[in-house]
Amino acid sequence: MAGRADARRGADGTRERCPAGSGNGAVVRVLDGSGRSERLNPWPLASAMPPLAAITTAPACARAYLVTVLASWHMNQRAAELQLIVSELAANAVAASADKSGSPWYIEGRMPVIRVCLLSDWALLRVEVWDQAPGIPLLRSPGDLDESGRGLALVDHLSTRWGWHPAAGQPGKCVWAEVPLPGAASEPLRA
Ligand SMILES: Nc1ncnc2c1ncn2[C@@H]1O[C@H](COP(=O)(O)OP(=O)(O)OP(=O)(O)O)[C@@H](O)[C@H]1O
Numbered sequence: 293m294a295g296r297a298d299a300r301r302g303a304d305g306t307r308e309r310c311p312a313g314s315g316n317g318a319v320v321r322v323l324d325g326s327g328r329s330e331r332l333n334p335w336p337l338a339s340a341m342p343p344l345a346a347i348t349t350a351p352a353c354a355r356a357y358l359v360t361v362l363a364s365w366h367m368n369q370r371a372a373e374l375q376l377i378v379s380e381l382a383a384n385a386v387a388a389s390a391d392k393s394g395s396p397w398y399i400e401g402r403m404p405v406i407r408v409c410l411l412s413d414w415a416l417l418r419v420e421v422w423d424q425a426p427g428i429p430l431l432r433s434p435g436d437l438d439e440s441g442r443g444l445a446l447v448d449h450l451s452t453r454w455g456w457h458p459a460a461g462q463p464g465k466c467v468w469a470e471v472p473l474p475g476a477a478s479e480p481l482r483a
């Protein structure tokens with residue numbers, strides 16, 4: 293589990309979550325006691341998708357969003373892998389938001405939602421999928437004949453690292469994965 297998050301109220305009254313300090317494009321460094329510079333904003337590039345109903349169409353919407361954002365950031369190098377990752381994470385979030393028959397667990401009469409955030413520091417791309425569901429991600433070791441239990445194994449294989457942390461102050465969690473950008477230009481000069 294890792295990551296910091298703040299919460300903002302969206303226009304629709306729901307909570308919008310994204311890593312603290314993201315989204316403003318600012319890149320900040322300060323000198324620590326030893327004189328080394330230390331990054332305050334680990335993800336200067338950030339984009340949060342509006343909440344998606346936690347239903348089976350969500351993974352496709354998340355993929356389309358990811359492709360669009362990566363293109364606008366000129367970071368298409370890992371688009372194929374990232375589409376698989378966001379798809380698996382979104383599918384898991386949707387599954388966790390529903391009962392065994394596939395009907396969404398309504399929360400105080402409202403459809404559960406998932407949220408997708410993309411973050412980058414030009415060297416790494418991070419995908420976050422937030423849900424409002426119980427349960428935690430468990431990396432399984434499926435046998436040859438098992439029909440499920442492969443999603444997180446794929447994420448584990450495709451990403452440098454992945455993890456999750458609970459959402460602060462409300463049900464649910466953030467499941468995230470990070471992928472390096474091959475040949476990414478070194479980080480721009482930072483103040
Ligand atoms: N966002 C989540 N919330 C709650 N539980 C989760 C979440 N993501 C994964 N899990 C748990 O981790 C397990 C493993 O997930 P994984 O994606 O590897 O397999 P699966 O979803 O069961 O099957 P597959 O992805 O192969 O269709 C899930 O069965 C579920 O119990």
Ligand SMILES: [Mg+2]
Nearest residue numbers: 383384443444
């Ligand atoms: Mg899965």
